[in-house]
Amino acid sequence: MRSNRAVLRASVSLAATLPMLAGALALGIPAASAADNPHRDTLAGTKPAWATAKADKGATADSAQVSARVYLAGRDAAGLAAYARAVSDPSSPSYGKYLNGRQVQARFGATAAQVAAVKSWLTSAGLKVTSVTAHYVAVSGDVAAAEKAFGTQLHNYAKGSATYRAPASAASVPAGVRDAVLTVTGLDNAPHKASHKDQLPPPDAVFRNSGPFSSYYGSNVASTLPDAYGQKIPYAVRGYTGKQLRSAYGAGGYTGKGVRVAITDAYASPTLAYDIATYAGKHGDAAWTTGQLRQVLPGKYTKTKECGAAGWYGEETLDVEAVHAVAPAAQVTYVGAASCYDDDLLDSLSKIVDGHLADIVSNSWGDIEANQTPDLAAAYDQVFQFGAVQGIGFYFSSGDNGDEVDNTGTKQVDTPANSAWVTAVGGTSLAVGKGDSYLWETGWGTRKAVLAADGKSWTDFPGAFTSGAGGGTSRTVAQPYYQKGVVPDALAKANSADGNRVVPDIAAIADPNTGFLVGQTQTFPDGSQRYAEYRIGGTSLAAPVIAGVQALAQEARGGKALGFANPAIYARYGSKVYHDVTDNPTGSELAVARVDFVNGYDASGGLSTSVRSLGKDSSLKAVKGYDDVTGVGSPGAGYVASYRRR
Numbered sequence: 001m002r003s004n005r006a007v008l009r010a011s012v013s014l015a016a017t018l019p020m021l022a023g024a025l026a027l028g029i030p031a032a033s034a035a036d037n038p039h040r041d042t043l044a045g046t047k048p049a050w051a052t053a054k055a056d057k058g059a060t061a062d063s064a065q066v067s068a069r070v071y072l073a074g075r076d077a078a079g080l081a082a083y084a085r086a087v088s089d090p091s092s093p094s095y096g097k098y099l100n101g102r103q104v105q106a107r108f109g110a111t112a113a114q115v116a117a118v119k120s121w122l123t124s125a126g127l128k129v130t131s132v133t134a135h136y137v138a139v140s141g142d143v144a145a146a147e148k149a150f151g152t153q154l155h156n157y158a159k160g161s162a163t164y165r166a167p168a169s170a171a172s173v174p175a176g177v178r179d180a181v182l183t184v185t186g187l188d189n190a191p192h193k194a195s196h197k198d199q200l201p202p203p204d205a206v207f208r209n210s211g212p213f214s215s216y217y218g219s220n221v222a223s224t225l226p227d228a229y230g231q232k233i234p235y236a237v238r239g240y241t242g243k244q245l246r247s248a249y250g251a252g253g254y255t256g257k258g259v260r261v262a263i264t265d266a267y268a269s270p271t272l273a274y275d276i277a278t279y280a281g282k283h284g285d286a287a288w289t290t291g292q293l294r295q296v297l298p299g300k301y302t303k304t305k306e307c308g309a310a311g312w313y314g315e316e317t318l319d320v321e322a323v324h325a326v327a328p329a330a331q332v333t334y335v336g337a338a339s340c341y342d343d344d345l346l347d348s349l350s351k352i353v354d355g356h357l358a359d360i361v362s363n364s365w366g367d368i369e370a371n372q373t374p375d376l377a378a379a380y381d382q383v384f385q386f387g388a389v390q391g392i393g394f395y396f397s398s399g400d401n402g403d404e405v406d407n408t409g410t411k412q413v414d415t416p417a418n419s420a421w422v423t424a425v426g427g428t429s430l431a432v433g434k435g436d437s438y439l440w441e442t443g444w445g446t447r448k449a450v451l452a453a454d455g456k457s458w459t460d461f462p463g464a465f466t467s468g469a470g471g472g473t474s475r476t477v478a479q480p481y482y483q484k485g486v487v488p489d490a491l492a493k494a495n496s497a498d499g500n501r502v503v504p505d506i507a508a509i510a511d512p513n514t515g516f517l518v519g520q521t522q523t524f525p526d527g528s529q530r531y532a533e534y535r536i537g538g539t540s541l542a543a544p545v546i547a548g549v550q551a552l553a554q555e556a557r558g559g560k561a562l563g564f565a566n567p568a569i570y571a572r573y574g575s576k577v578y579h580d581v582t583d584n585p586t587g588s589e590l591a592v593a594r595v596d597f598v599n600g601y602d603a604s605g606g607l608s609t610s611v612r613s614l615g616k617d618s619s620l621k622a623v624k625g626y627d628d629v630t631g632v633g634s635p636g637a638g639y640v641a642s643y644r645r646r
Contacts, residue, residue: 040151041178043171045374047152048188050159051166057156060165062144066154068127068186069136069343070118071379072110073179080108084388084421085481088564090571096560098391101356108386109134114180121177125149135350135383150184164190182382183375185343192342192376193307194365196265196315196540206522209535210597210607213238217431217439217514222593226457228611229589236592236612239517239535240432241283242325245509247436249326249549250637255286256327256551258559262358263320263544264348265365267304268297268336269313271521271529272320278531279321279519286328293320294331296351298338307340317520318536319364319544325516326548333357340365342376346383349394353387359554359561361387362547364397364540366414368404369474377419377476384421384564391561394422395547397539398504399470402445402618406465411619413472413503420480423565424503425543426630427469427510428581428622429590429614438637440585443629444469444511444537445617451609458611462591468617469510469539470503471628477501482570487626505566507581507630508545512537513592513612516545525601549635553643560645569632577642578633583615583622590614 074080086094099107118137119129126145131138143154143165151172156163166188173181185192214220218234225233269275272295277288301309316334323332335351337344345365352361384394399414401407417424427444449463472494479492479499492499509516515537522532554562562568572578591613599605615622622629 039175040172041175043173043181043183043375045378046171046184046187047167047169048190048373050190051155051157051168051188055157055159056168057158057163060143060154060156062142064143064165065140066143066146066186067130067138067140068146068184069138070122070184071136071182071382072114072118073182074108074110076108077182077382080382080385080389083108084385084564087391088388089567096391096563098561098563099389101354101390104386104389105134108389110180114177117177118180121174122149133350134354135379146187150187152187154187159190164188166190183378185375185379188373192373193340194266194342194345194367195340196312196365205600206524206532207534207600208532208597208602209238210595210603211235211238212595216244216433216436218433225451225593225609228458228461228591228613231588233591233593233611236513236594237515237535239515239533240430240509241517242285242328244432244436245326245516245545248430248432248438249508249545249635250640251326251549251552252640254552254555254640256330256548256555259327259360259551259554260331260333260358261323261327261547261551262333262335262352262361263316263323264335264337264345264352264361264363265312265316265319266307266337266340266345267301267309267312267316268295268334269316269520272317272334275317275520275531276320276324279533280324282519283325283517285325288324292331294333296333296335296357298336298344301338302344303339303341312340314518314520314536315364315540318516318518318540319362321518322516322541322544323362323548323551326545327551330548330551346379349380349383353383353390353392356390356392359392359563360547360550361392361394362544363394363416364538364543366396366399366416368408369412369415369418369476370408370410372415372418372476380416381419381421384419388421388564391563393550393563393565395425395543395550396422397543398424398426400467400538400540401470402465402468403472403620404470405618411472413474414470417470417503418474418477418501420477420501421564423546423569424505424631425539425546426471426504426507427537427539427542428507428630428634429511429514430509431514438579441579441581441634442583442585442590442615443581443617443620443622443627445583445615445620445629446511446513447613447616449611461611462613462616463611465616465618467512468620469507469542469629471620472503473628474501474503480566482567486570486573486632491628502628504628504631506546506569506632507634508542508549510537510539510542511614513594513614516541546635549640552640556640557643558645562643572639572642573626573632575642577636577639579636580624580633581622581630582624
């Protein structure tokens with residue numbers, strides 16, 4: 001999908017160059033690379049890495065259709081990044097001096113002249129403008145027109161088992177509009193889409209947990225099952241609820257009152273309002289008040305089969321219920337994307353920024369870094385920076401496949417969590433004891449072994465790795481200033497002597513074996529649809545939990561927005577406000593027992609008993625200090641209170 005690209009451009013007088021541009025277009029100058037034409041400037045990163053000479057299958061037909069977006073750089077792209085840093089840095093005199101939407105557009109947004117120049121260039125090349133927003137100009141047309149507009153040839157390339165279109169060289173733009181253009185997306189037509197990170201089947205097929213359960217960690221010991229790590233182990237919890245999570249993460253008397261939290265996912269659950277109200281009533285959360293939940297949805301949905309639309313319903317329900325469980329008085333706005341593709345997800349994020357719909361934005365979706373492209377990275381980062389200068393912070397789940405080696409064969413991080421402009425949220429296994437007391441956390445990493453047929457041992461104990469918190473060192477994003485002096489060089493410089501972004505930044509409960517209880521309307525085998533509950537985990541849970549904790553912190557700060565939170569999060573590193581999470585918090589290795597329905601619904605298909613080890617996340621390790629499983633740690637009892645204004 002995306003990588004981070006610094007946006008640097010020389011100052012060019014648009015007024016002086018427009019006549020030259022118009023003349024060139026009128027003369028019908030043919031497309032050429034920027035190197036061959038001094039009147040064109042290259043857009044770095046617009047040729048994907050997979051478009052190699054070896055994979056080249058020849059030119060794309062001139063008549064094939066292209067849909068693209070030209071993202072607008074605005075008045076001062078470098079100034080936007082600089083101001084976003086200044087207002088987010090507690091050590092800066094500009095810290096917290098946010099701009100409102102009108103001020104942002106006046107200072108950093110695209111001018112009418114820039115938009116007009118871009119539209120003129122594109123239409124003169126034969127492309128049709130299909131929409132114009134504050135962020136981009138969308139166009140469509142045939143390949144011949146796109147090649148003329150962007151100064152490159154489009155070829156077909158083999159990518160895996162499929163063939164996709166892509167530029168044969170980096171796209172370029174006429175020098176006269178270079179200051180107006182950030183990047184172009186859509187010249188390659190490989191799928192650019194995200195997936196949600198929970199580990200469950202879609203909710204159109206019912207999912208339930210079997211028992212026995214623990215009501216809190218260790219309350220029900222599996223005394224008849226074999227030992228693990230030399231001791232009897234407890235059954236997995238039924239699923240923690242809001243009261244337990246609030247206690248574990250130091251909510252105190254704060255509720256998120258007056259704070260606005262947004263959640264983005266694809267599509268929208270048709271039973272969300274009923275489900276969240278039912279869940280809150282069953283588990284002691286404050287009742288939802290009139291208007292406390294708002295949904296901002298597109299006019300129509302697309303690519304529903306490709307994206308598995310129904311599978312996103314559980315993600316949305318989890319996110320909303322988790323935020324409300326931790327911050328029961330916060331206002332929640334759900335912003336649904338038209339599909340799981342990047343263009344639509346970017347539109348959802350832009351809606352939040354353009355309308356300042358919230359100060360805190362939870363996002364439980366993403367892709368692997370290898371699938372990122374620099375053009376989309378630039379578009380995402382610009383939205384995050386526009387948010388930062390307005391006091392809006394974005395929180396992204398770090399992934400559920402550990403170092404991704406088992407999933408992809410390559411050690412890598414997930415994106416957009418790899419962006420230097422978002423807070424990447426890692427995952428833990430959480431032990432909440434009797435009386436809702438915090439006991440400990442490990443880094444989330446699960447190995448699974450099943451009960452032998454004779455019931456006397458675990459087969460191949462501790463078993464194979466199944467899932468764990470995503471993390472590691474980016475290959476494409478430079479090390480951000482706030483990580484320097486905190487992240488060990490062994491991590492930061494794992495891929496480059498200059499240092500790179502390391503994921504995550506902070507962490508919270510994610511392990512499905514110590515997970516959260518969620519309630520949702522599901523379809524049962526008899527065809528009926530009714531409310532049911534199940535335990536869930538993943539960094540899809542950690543992200544909204546941290547978003548809820550940040551809502552509490554914002555309330556503690558007197559309602560003043562926290563904005564892009566990473567500089568403040570790292571400024572607190574080493575203090576007692578964090579749980580310094582390690583994989584061995586008790587001095588002995590840990591595990592829980594699970595009994596599951598084989599068919600995912602009831603005992604008619606039989607039961608499966610397994611042991612799930614805690615704190616065993618692929619090659620990643622949660623150690624004392626910063627680590628690439630839990631970042632600086634999880635919020636401790638003093639975290640929320642540390643934001644109180646003095």
